[in-house]
Structures are given as C-alpha cells and as structure tokens.
Amino acid sequence: MLEIIRIHNELLGTYGDRGNADVLKYRAGLRNIRSRIIDVSYMDPLPITGDIYLLGGAEDAAQLLSLTALRKGSILKKAANRGAVVLAICAGFQILGTKYLTREEEIKGLDLLDVVTTPGDKRLVGDIAVQSDLFDFPLTGFENHSGVTTLGEGAEPFGYVRQGNGNGIAGLDGAINKNVFGTYLHGPVLARNPEFADLLLERAVGSTISSVEDEIATRYARWRRSLLK
Amino acid sequence: MTSLPVRFRFRLRFAIAVAKSASSASKLIGNKGETLSGRILLAIEPEAISLLAQNKKVILVSGTNGKTSTTRAVTAIISQLGAVATSRSGSNLAWGAANALMSSAPYAVLEIDELHLPAIIAQTDPTVVLLLNLTRDQLHRMHEVKRVADRWHVECAEALNTVFVADIDDPFINYATINAINVVRVSFGGRLHPDGAVCPRCGSYLTWVKGNYSCTCGLTNKISDAKFKKGSAAYRNAVLANLVGEILGAAPVEFAESDLERSVTKDFVGKQAHFRLTKNPASWREALQGDLYPDVILLLNARQVDGIDTSWLWDLSFAALRGHRVIVCGERALDIAYRIHVEGVESSIATSFEEAIALTEEVNVSVLSAYTAFFELVM
Numbered sequence: 052m053l054e055i056i057r058i059h060n061e062l063l064g065t066y067g068d069r070g071n072a073d074v075l076k077y078r079a080g081l082r083n084i085r086s087r088i089i090d091v092s093y094m095d096p097l098p099i100t101g102d103i104y105l106l107g108g109a110e111d112a113a114q115l116l117s118l119t120a121l122r123k124g125s126i127l128k129k130a131a132n133r134g135a136v137v138l139a140i141c142a143g144f145q146i147l148g149t150k151y152l153t154r155e156e157e158i159k160g161l162d163l164l165d166v167v168t169t170p171g172d173k174r175l176v177g178d179i180a181v182q183s184d185l186f187d188f189p190l191t192g193f194e195n196h197s198g199v200t201t202l203g204e205g206a207e208p209f210g211y212v213r214q215g216n217g218n219g220i221a222g223l224d225g226a227i228n229k230n231v232f233g234t235y236l237h238g239p240v241l242a243r244n245p246e247f248a249d250l251l252l253e254r255a256v257g258s259t260i261s262s263v264e265d266e267i268a269t270r271y272a273r274w275r276r277s278l279l280k
Numbered sequence: 281m282t283s284l285p286v287r288f289r290f291r292l293r294f295a296i297a298v299a300k301s302a303s304s305a306s307k308l309i310g311n312k313g314e315t316l317s318g319r320i321l322l323a324i325e326p327e328a329i330s331l332l333a334q335n336k337k338v339i340l341v342s343g344t345n346g347k348t349s350t351t352r353a354v355t356a357i358i359s360q361l362g363a364v365a366t367s368r369s370g371s372n373l374a375w376g377a378a379n380a381l382m383s384s385a386p387y388a389v390l391e392i393d394e395l396h397l398p399a400i401i402a403q404t405d406p407t408v409v410l411l412l413n414l415t416r417d418q419l420h421r422m423h424e425v426k427r428v429a430d431r432w433h434v435e436c437a438e439a440l441n442t443v444f445v446a447d448i449d450d451p452f453i454n455y456a457t458i459n460a461i462n463v464v465r466v467s468f469g470g471r472l473h474p475d476g477a478v479c480p481r482c483g484s485y486l487t488w489v490k491g492n493y494s495c496t497c498g499l500t501n502k503i504s505d506a507k508f509k510k511g512s513a514a515y516r517n518a519v520l521a522n523l524v525g526e527i528l529g530a531a532p533v534e535f536a537e538s539d540l541e542r543s544v545t546k547d548f549v550g551k552q553a554h555f556r557l558t559k560n561p562a563s564w565r566e567a568l569q570g571d572l573y574p575d576v577i578l579l580l581n582a583r584q585v586d587g588i589d590t591s592w593l594w595d596l597s598f599a600a601l602r603g604h605r606v607i608v609c610g611e612r613a614l615d616i617a618y619r620i621h622v623e624g625v626e627s628s629i630a631t632s633f634e635e636a637i638a639l640t641e642e643v644n645v646s647v648l649s650a651y652t653a654f655f656e657l658v659m
Contacts, residue, residue, distance in 0.1 A: 061477035066419065070594025070619070077622045093477070093485055110424045112483035176420045177588070193589040195419055237591045242618060271618045 053079055053086035053255060056101035058143075059093050062117045066195060068107025068140045070239035071248075075103060078248050081263045084256065093117065097126045102255040103136040106143025108196070108237060111153065114142040121146070121161055131163050136255045137231040140240065141196050144225060144233030149203065164226045164233050165205035168198040171219050179215030179236060180279050181224040189213050190244045191275040192236025200235075202226055209234045214279060230254050243275055292331050295324035296382050318375030321382065329374065332381035333404035336365070339389045339524060340404070342397045343412025343453075345563050347372060349540045350412060350517040351391040357525035357533045362386045374400065387528075394428050395421070398435035401442065408524050409436075410445045412517060414452035416475050417560040418587040425452055425475050432456035445523050447516065448501045449473075451493055455480040458499070464523060467504035468516050474561060474595070513566050514540035544658045548637050551645055553577075555658050558648040561592050567648050568600045575640040576601060578620075579633065580610040581650040590615040601625045609636040610653055633657060 057072040072088045079086040091097055093116060104127060109117065121127055127147075131137050137147070145151045148166040150159050174197045180189040190210065199219040202208060208218075209225025209232060217224025217235050225234035232251075234240060241248040245268040253260050299317040321328045339358065341351045355366045365383035367376045372391040377400055381388055392400050394414070401409060411432070414425050422428055429452040436444060437459035444463045448454035449471050457463045458481065470491030479486045482497035494500035508519050514537040522532040542557035554573065558564045582588050590612050598620045606627040608617045617627050630636035633653070637645065649657070 064595065065416065065424070065475070066589075067591030067594040070591070070622075073594065073622050110426050110478070112426065112478045115483065116478060116485055174423060176423075193591060195423070195589065237589065239591055239594055242594065242622070267614070267618050267621050271614045274614055 053084055053103070053252075054098070054101045055086055055088045056098060056104045057088055057090050058097065058104060058106050059117045059120065060090055060107065062093055062113035063107040063109045063143050065110055065113070066108035066141065066193075066237040068105070068143070068237060068239050071105050071107070071138060071140070071241040074239065074241040074245065074248050075105075075252060078245060078263075078265070078268075079252055081265060082252075082260050084252065084260070093120050097121065097124075099126050099130060101130060101135055103138070103251060104130060106137075106139040106146070108141035108143065110142075114146060115158065117143075118146040118158065118161065125161070127161055128163055131229070131231050134230055136251050137163060138241075138251060139231075139233045140237060141194075141235050144235065145198055145200065147231065147233055148200070148226075151198070163231050164228050165203035166200050166226050166233065167203065168200045171197045171199040173197065175216040175219055175235075177215055178278075179217060179224070180213040180276075181210035181217060181234070181236065182213050183210030185210075185250060186244075186246055188246075188276060189279060190236060190240065190247060191272075191279070192234075192238040192240045192243055194235045195237065196235060200226070243272060245269070245272055292325050292328060295321050295328060298324060299379070299382065315371050315375055315379070317382075318371070318377070318379030321378045322375055328378050329381060329400065330403040330405075332378070333388070333406075336381065336386060336388045337528065338404040338406040339387070339528075340392050340397065340400060340406045340409045341389070341412070342392045342394055342409070344394065344415045344417045344560065345566075346412050346513055346517045346540070347391045349514070349542055350410065350521055351389055353518060353521035353533070353535055353540055354410065354524050355389045357521055357530045358387050358389055358528060360525075360530050360533075361528060364389050367391065372396070377404075395431075398431050401435050401439050406439070406442050408443050408445060408527050409439070410520055410524050411453045411456060412447055412520065413450045413562070414456070415450075415473070415560065415562040416592065417562075418585070419592075420588045421584070426478075426480050428452075429456050429480050433459065436460040443527055445520055445527070447520060448504055449491070451476045451486060451499060451501070452480050454499055454501060464506060464527070465504045466506045466508070466520060466523065467501050468508045468519075469510045470501055471510070474565070512537060514538070542654070546658055548634075550643070551637055551640060552643055553637065553645050553647050555647045555649050555654060557651065557654045559586065559651040559654075561595050564596050564648070568596070568598065572600070572604060572646040573642065573644045574604055575642050575645045576604045576606050577633070577636045577640070577645060577647045578606065578608045578610075578613075578616050578627070579636075579647060579649040579653045580608070580612040580616045581652045582612045582615075583652045586650045586652050593619040598623050598625050605641060607636045607639050609633055610650060
C-alpha cells in the first residue's frame, strides 16, 4: 500500500495544492497500484512510514505554524534520507530550505534542500512554465508568491523558467535533492502535468510503472502547454 | 451641498453635469453607463465621494460572498425611510460608489469591493457598515485573506462614527472589527470556515469545536451581541440586512431565501436554465449543497474578475454531482472536467453554452456559472 501523506492541508492548502495527492492516488489506481491518502493535521504526529509526502502553499502565519510542527523529531528529513519522495510547493518549498527570512526575522528551515528564501519587493503572480531536465517538454503551472529563493551549492534547480518568475532569481525554479522536489508551481502542478505525477510514483515504488492513456489528463496538459508563448 | 465651500461646489456640480451627460451618451450605445460616469466624476473631482457623502446617511456592504444580493435587501429595507441611492449593477469599485452618490437621495446603500472598502469608509464616514464574510477569492488580486482582513482591521478602528454589523462566526470579520468603537457582533451559532485554521489576530492555531472557534488571545465567536439560529448564507444575510435596518429605525422586511441567492432562471430555446453564481470555493460549496436538477451545466471562465488561477477547484468536492448528467463549458471547461474526472464524475465537454444546453435532456437545467459568464448570459 502506497502511503501518500498530505501534510497540514488546513495550513498549507491556500492554493489548491491538495489536488496533488488526489492526482497521485488516481494515477496509481490506473496502474492497479493500491494507495491511500493520509491527511495529517497540525495536531497529528507526522507518520514516518510515508512513501510520498506533500506540502502546499500557505499564508505567512500558517507557513510558520506548519514549520514549527514539522521540526518535532525531524521526521520529514529522516524519511527523505531513506528515499521517500517529498514534493513541496511554494511556502512548503520555502520551509524545506536551510532558512527563510521574513521582514522581521530569520527562521531556521527543515534543511531538506540547500536553499534560502528572502522576501522580494514585488508579488510574482501569473502563469508559469518551467523546463526541467527530467522532461522533454515544459511543465506549466500558476505562481503566486513574493519570495526570492537562492540555491546553495548542494541544490540543483528543478528547472529553468520559460515563462513567469519561479525562484525570482537566475531564471530558475525550485530545487531538487534526490527524491525531494521543491517548486513554485501551483495548478495543482500534478494535475497540469500528469507526467510529473508518474515520475513521483516511479520514484516511490522504485521501479518503472506501466504507461497509461488517460485521455482527458493528456488533453488538459497538452492544451495548457500549447498556450505557452 | 450648502455646507461646502464655493470652489468645491462649483467643481463638483460641473463634474456631475459632465458625468451625467457622458452616462446618457454611453447608455445610447448600449452600455449601462454607471462605470463611465463614475470614472469621469472622479477624474474631474477626485474628492467627489467624500463631498457627495456629506449630506447622506451612507451604508456600506462588503464581504467575499453575498454583497450584491444583501445590498439589494438593505436597499429594500431602508427604502421604507426615504429615497435610497444605490448601484444596481454590482459595480462595487470607487467609481461605482461615486456614480451612485450623485443621486439626491438622503440614503445611500453601496456594495463595496473588499480591497476598496478601507478607502471608501475613510471617504464616506458611513453610518453603518455591514461585513458579511471573508474567504478565498481572486487570489491573484487579493493575495491572501489575512491581508484583506489586516487592512479592514486598521480602517475599522479609525471609523469613530460608524456602527459595524459584523458576522463574527467568520474569524476574519471578528478580527477586522475587534478594535472598532461601535460593533454589533452577530453569531449564528458558528460555522466552519474553509480558511480559518490560523487565528488572524495572533497567528496561533485556532481551536474549532462544531463551527465555534476560540483562541488563547481571546478571539472567539462565543461572545456576541446578537445570537440567531443556524441557516443558509441567504438566511443569514437577510437577518444581517434587517439588523442594519433596525439601527437606522426601519421596520424588518421578510425575504424569501431565493431573494438573497445569486440565482436567476432564464429561458433558453425552451429549456429553463436555473443559473446560480459560483465564483469561488465558498459559493461553489453553497451551491453544491443545494438542490440540483438531473441536468447540470458547469460553466468556468478565468478572467480577471473570475480569478485567473483555477487551482481552487481542487479544494472542492464534486461528489454531489454523482448521478447527474454533467456538461462542462466555458473558457476553462477542461480544468473542471479533469478535476471532477479524478473524483469519479464524468462529463461532456461543450464548446459553447448553446451546445451545452443542447446536450441536456430535461426541461429544467441547473447552471453553476462563473462570474463573467453569469453577467454575459443572464444580466
């Protein structure tokens, strides 16, 4: 049974990223891979047995609360170290870094990705497309944030920005470290890019999964890509 | 206008004259004219809103959902006291307010956009402000619910002459008015808030029990000035509208729930299309909880006023549509078709509303419609 852990959706659910879990479960089901979504709230302990951990975008106070809860026992870092898949979007991505800064203070992150986020001077809002080395087509999504995320030496970018802003610096979006993925793409990103969902499923089960044709998923993804300038 | 200095009086009168003639010209070519004349008025006399508000009793209505219908209800109630200036087309930005205030009526009841509310409060020194709710909407423009509430919080504390009628079952409304001098804090026995996990006042994790919240900082809906039974959004807004009326001395008016829903029935080639405005997660949830005909059309656009990001569709459950014949259309038909597909609800995708209607089988059809489509097809 594949365990998909949706972390603190009541806090990290501002931008619809909860859908990433639904798409993963749906596409696992198309391959007869049994899976279940486990919703973990701020009050619950984070299970250590998860195969895929998901974090979403949030408002500032919610982001800080979530981070505070996730520090307990460093469970996410332990899970990542044993190879579990982690996908973190926007605010969720920022808290996986070594630290992030607000206008008032510097906050220590969960240290899963070697990135630092500082407050930017403008809100970055709109459609975004990112070319990642993992795919031979751009991924599309929607961004809405004001952070500027700088990669340290230990982090690879998730991709290069073709449209929009991403990390807000150096034309890059997100960061990757083994099976830990951070990105600014909402949409939700796995709904807009089913190939990315499949890649995460493969990483989680540790082997290639069969290809399937879900006509409407493909049609949706291709249509959004066809709109790129 | 007798209390105004002469230089203001002249420029304001000139501005009104130009604005009104522009509005007439605009109506001749088929526009509603309200936005244009309001814009012209403010261009010639930037102080027009505060000048025109000086000799009126002004009532403002704001919130994420229910603004237009509740404004209509308050207008009906206040009309018992005298003539009421109001903006009927739901044009709720500064120029909409300016346009409505040109009327000589002694009362003005204005629907105001959430982001424009602080400025309009400051300019009109309103008698009463009714605050309905704050949930996620048009995040590309509002950014965060908390950010809107912060702005209200600051302005509400400054409005010393205003009575706020606040539905404090919404923690953001409670926080917004907590430092206001005159507040009627209303509770309907609590209800869950989709974006209310964090205390907007202090940032702690809010404790929720059966739709009632309390925080260590003291923010709670358990202490209120007026308590009513639970009910639909339409019912709550009718109660709140009558509370506003009571403050101004108007007798209560009874409303049917349908009076306060953004719903319209329209004939399309022999079909009865029952339109309901669904523009954000909260209004979708309200609509999906209601009764739906076997044929349901979902109409999704993503223009500026609809919200240009459709990610929020994934925060809704469409399980209520199981067993219905579902047809999707609109500019973002595929977004919603795929979202409901993943939840096990299949749909037909139509390229236009006419095609969608043609695909229905029964006479009565439920249409859940995005904001821009609602205006194009119904208004």
